[in-house]
Amino acid sequence: MTQLNPLTVAVQMDPMEGIRIGGDSTFHIMLAGQARGHRLYHYLAPDLTYRDGRVLAKARPVKVQKVEGDHFVFGEPEMLDLGRDVDVVLMRQDPPFDLSYITATHLLERVQEETLVVNDPASVRNAPEKLFVLDYARFMPPTMITRDLEQVKSFLAQHGEIVVKPLYGNAGNAVFHVGRSGANLSALVELFNASWVEPFMVQAFIPGVAEGDKRIVLVDGEVAGAVNRIPGAGEIRSNLAVGGSAAKTVLTERELEICEALGPELKRRGLLFVGIDVIGGEWLTEINVTSPTGIVSIDAFNGTNTGGMIWDAIDARLAARAAA
Known part of the structure; x- marks a missing residue:
């Protein structure tokens, strides 16, 4: 798709100083x-x-360049009306x-x-990564959301090994593997209940995670x-932020089936850039809609331009709005 007019774009993100340009999708x-x-x-x-x-947003014009340690230049702050001043x-x-x-x-919904x-x-608000995915439970490993220790003990007895993780965590933080012995399970549940007011997620452990946790990116479905x-x-967490390594891959028939099931709903909801996580070629664990990552590695391995695909999809959305 040909871009006809330059756009004014406001990027709501984390501080520019702290991003790792070698792998940052934004x-x-x-x-x-x-x-x-x-x-x-x-x-x-x-x-x-x-x-x-x-x-309104107090924003600074920014120019970016792929130079480690010198990757951005800010202009003077401006007060932008996000409904009138940006596209x-x-x-x-x-x-x-x-x-x-x-x-x-x-x-942002108001603009x-x-x-x-x-x-x-x-x-985004209505599709938290570990809750939205429950709509597709047929593709998921056995899963429980709870604060109840006895429920967790019963789940462990049923499945032998489990993974416990926060419902709203990210980047692999506070993800625990509990073995058959259940050692420290009670203390772990106490810790989760003391640290978070919401329940936590428990899933059957999938040994196939040792071969990798696949991040699949969908653009407008x-x-x-x-x-x-x-x-x-020594890790079960594959997140690149906690020491995982990236490898080139292709999709299995099951993964394609998952994507075909999710795609139309993602598009309908306006979730234009989504990353889903699949273990062992068949088990869907998360649907990431807040700030998905992975496109730098994908493009490096495949010679693609996912950033360009995202802008093409944005152009198509803008054209559809203009024509409505």
Whole structure:
């Protein structure tokens, strides 16, 4: 698709200073947008203001370049009206998916009639990664969400080995493997219940995780590519942020079936950039809609341009809105 007009794009993300440009998907998308002539602004979620019916953001124009340690240049801050001054808002800050995150989705939802927000903020709010996936339980390993120790003990007895993880965690943080003996299970449940007010997720352990946890990226409901993330020595977590390594991969028939089942609903909900996680070629564990990653590795292995695909999908969405 040919880009006809440069866009003004506000990117709601984490601080530019802290991103790792070698693997950061948001930076990858910004580079692709800048290459098309788009004007980029950067702001943090706390920079949002609602005033007199308008949603504003104190944002700084930014230019990006793929130079480690010198990857961005800011201009002077401006107060942007996100409904009138920009064409697209990219909501790309990392979780935790907490009340601050949810509040930002409510504010951005108020500009949706005027400005395209990617991903759709109401859909992001209503599709937490470890809860939205329950709509596709037929593809999931045995799963339980609870705060009840006796339920967890029963689940462990049934499945032999389990994984316990926070319901709103990210990047592999606080993911525990519990073996058949159940050693320290009671203490672990106590820790989770003391640390989080919400229940936690328990799943049957899938030995196939040793061969990798595949991240599959879908752009507007269509498969853009995949990367296999292999756990480091002594780990069950394959997240690249905790030492996993990336490997080239292809999709199994089961994974294609999963993508075909999810694709139309993702598109309908305005979830334009989504990353799903599949273990052992068949077990769907998460649907990541907040700030999915993986496209840098996918493009490096496959010679693709997923950032460009995302901008093509944005162009198509904007054209459809203009024609409506």
